[in-house]
Amino acid sequence: MASLREISERPDRLSPGHRLCAGCGASIVVRQVLLACEEPVVVANATGCLEVATTLYPYTAWRVPWIHSAFENTAATISGVEAMYRVLRRKGRLPHNGPVKFLAFAGDGGTYDIGLQALSGALERGHSFLYVCYNNEAYMNTGIQRSSATPLGAHTTTAPAGRASPGKLQPRKDLTAIVAAHRIPYAAQASVHLWHDLMGKVRRALAAEGPTFLNVLAPCPRGWRHATSETIDIARLAVECGVWPIYEVAEGRLRITHRPRTRRPVTEWLASQGRFAHLLEPGHEALIEQIEREVEAEWERLQRLERLGAETGGSNGPDRGGTAH
Amino acid sequence: MTQTVALTGNTAVALAMQQIEPDVVAAYPITPSTEIMQSFATYIANGEVDSELVLAESEHSALSACVGAAAAGGRVMTATSSQGLALMWEVLYIAAGLRLPIVISVANRALSAPLNIHGDHSDMMGARDSGCIQLYAETAQEAYDNTLQAVRIAEHPEVRLPVLSGMDGFIISHSIERMVVEDREAVRGFVGPYVPHHPLLDLAHPVSYGPLALPDTYMEHRRQLVEAMRRAERVIEAVGTEFGARFGRTYGLTEAYRLEDAEFGLIALSSAAGTCRVAADELRARGMRVGVLRPRVLRPFPHARLRDALGHLRAIAVLDRADSPGGFGAPVFTEVRSALYGLPSPPLVIGRVFGLGGRDLLVEHVTEVAEALEKALETGEPPEPVDYLAVRE
Missing domain, CATH: 3.40.50.920 (Rossmann fold)
Structure with a gap:
């Protein structure tokens, strides 16, 4: 992969001046993904923070071809774009010759929940595109409502913490596993603080033929209740506390691409954000234990799958990127 | 060469699509329009038409794929009925608002509940304020003819709107009718090549489709759509007249x-x-x-x-x-x-x-x-x- 210096000299394909909040994780995801794309791209975008904040008519922050149609249909929309590309290339009617990559950006609401059917359909049909979920673990654009990506015990405006409830009552959906179960060439989890890992994953995803998927943890200062200056630190803490494992599933083989040098306690994660503040008050000990157990169980599961992949043969996965920074 | 044949409404529409050869067709099966896509898929399987067929997991995704494909810069069609059109409803407005000339063939059918697969106009009536042009065919002949004209109407630079081209479910979609079909080359000559308009795939000129428009600009977008719809009246008549001059069957409003x-x-x-x-x-x-x-x-x-x-x-x-x-x-x-x-x-x-x-x-x-x-x-x-x-x- 290109050096940081080279990358820093590439033109920004998402221009500054958009209206995303200070400290927004989503724009960091988009910029890192676009910087990793050396080829021309066409972008489809679900309704959400990213869309409304970057394309307020008559302005657009996108210096690449971009389309938003609705909330739940981003995967279907990009599959139409990709289908048109294939047929026009075949018929020799493309306005531009050479490879083009197709990207979809959607939040967790547009991916885990309302967009899951369209995503599953597009994955099964095998369109060549990279779907990037900027995962801020709730419906932030409408005002911090719970989604199926919201973690257990988090406070949201539709699953608020109160005298009779500790916030969200259910653990989050394991969407990366669901996507990987479509047996697509490449699926991965990444985080905004591991830029080298994330951009390496974009390169590997784009090198694959067929649908690929990146689930990127994207802290939201407004929804998670942390300072806007802490976004990268919070993302790092998620990984070091084990609540957001960094791994990939390439051609069916799972590989943990980043292992924290020291595992920090989950309570540090919970203490870092206002959305979990209520859990640290007396009476929620059992829930914290449940969160810790689930974090541990997921880490064990991933390690088991990684060993299984190594034992069942094949190469040891991609040899570039994926190291800790 | 013009031929007199016996076709159902559905197979007549499928033949029209084969002759038009849209670049992308996206669809999902639903009675009574399913046969259109079956016939079209057979044309593709036999190499008789070169189109990308996106077999979506729902009508919502089918029309969403049509939106992406049309914005990308080519000719796009789909077919549906009833609940399928109802499921497309959200995206119909988007297709019209983005001014994408998608032709949607509809075998008109009742809406649930109770479940009923037979013909009435409830489906297209529910979409009448979506900004899509609406044609209603009396016969399989007209369903075929309307499909050819719909492409010209939708893509006319003064219009640029989706067209819903309806025929009565079962009564027309499934009844075999003696009708005339035109020569493929003559059809191609009539519909003409697709002229892209700000396509996404023109990478040298990046455009943003579907931005947010707040109260200070939204209404002007909707007003322009209304103007396009008004201009469509003249275009529909002109296309119907030209169709008559070429093929001997003239259509008006x-x-x-x-x-x-x-x-x-x-x-x-x-x-x-x-x-x-x-x-x-x-x-x-x-x-x-x-x-x-x-x-x-x-x-x-x-x-x-x-x-x-x-x-x-x-x-x-x-x-x-x-x-x-x-x-x-x-x-x-x-x-x-x-x-x-x-x-x-x-x-x-x-x-x-x-x-x-x-x-x-x-x-x-x-x-x-x-x-x-x-x-x-x-x-x-x-x-x-x-x-x-x-x-x-």
Whole structure:
């Protein structure tokens, strides 16, 4: 992969001046993904923070071809774009010759929940595109409502913490596993603080033929209740506390691409954000234990799958990127 | 070479699609339109058409894929019915708002509940404010012809809107009809090459489709869409005239039958118009001067044309194969009555809902309505303005 210096000299394909909040994780995801794309791209975008904040008519922050149609249909929309590309290339009617990559950006609401059917359909049909979920673990654009990506015990405006409830009552959906179960060439989890890992994953995803998927943890200062200056630190803490494992599933083989040098306690994660503040008050000990157990169980599961992949043969996965920074 | 063949409405539309050869077709199966996509898929499987077929996991995704494909810069079509069109509803507005010329063939069918797979117009009536042009075909011949014209109408630079091209489910979609199909090259000559308009795939000129428009700009976008719809009226007529010059079958916004000297008018969309014409002939044989008007286009609604064609009548019955529960009459009735309001001496207009869920419309149902109009004029007692035909009360 290109050096940081080279990358820093590439033109920004998402221009500054958009209206995303200070400290927004989503724009960091988009910029890192676009910087990793050396080829021309066409972008489809679900309704959400990213869309409304970057394309307020008559302005657009996108210096690449971009389309938003609705909330739940981003995967279907990009599959139409990709289908048109294939047929026009075949018929020799493309306005531009050479490879083009197709990207979809959607939040967790547009991916885990309302967009899951369209995503599953597009994955099964095998369109060549990279779907990037900027995962801020709730419906932030409408005002911090719970989604199926919201973690257990988090406070949201539709699953608020109160005298009779500790916030969200259910653990989050394991969407990366669901996507990987479509047996697509490449699926991965990444985080905004591991830029080298994330951009390496974009390169590997784009090198694959067929649908690929990146689930990127994207802290939201407004929804998670942390300072806007802490976004990268919070993302790092998620990984070091084990609540957001960094791994990939390439051609069916799972590989943990980043292992924290020291595992920090989950309570540090919970203490870092206002959305979990209520859990640290007396009476929620059992829930914290449940969160810790689930974090541990997921880490064990991933390690088991990684060993299984190594034992069942094949190469040891991609040899570039994926190291800790 | 022009050929006379026997086809169902569905296979006629599929043949039209094969001749047009859209770049991308995206669809999802639903009765009674499924056969269109089956036939088209067979054309692809046999190498008789070069299109990308996106077999989506729902109609919502099918039309969403059409939106992406059309914005990318090529010719796009789909087909659906009933619940499928209802599921597309959100995206219909988007396709129209983004001014994407997608042709959507619809085998019109009732909406649930109760579940019913048979023909009525409830599906397209639900989409009449979506910004899509609406054509209603009377026959399989017209369904074929409308499909060819729909491409030209949708893609016309003055229009750039999706077209919903309807035919009655089962009554037309599944009935074998003797009809004429044109030579593929002649069809290609008529529809012409696709001219892209700000395509996404023009990477040198990046564009953003579907931005956020707040109250200070949203209304102007919608107003422009209305203007495009108004211009479509002229375009539909011009395309219908050109089609007639090329293929001998001319189409307009409406089709009139024995209206010039008529006192009474019957109005119906699609296949019911044939039943109305038979009824008109029977009534004329008994001395009652009856004519028929079939609107071929419901969006844009040809109100001026209707005023010209109907203003001289004494009384009119509008037959709707759809209802508007709680409204004052069904959609075509309200539009016709509204169009005639303000004439110096407007005809009496009544509305009758018929044929929901595929119930047959018989000639005697129509003659009874016409006779009720005649009686009303004789006695001076107006009949029920809005009522139902052939329903157990």
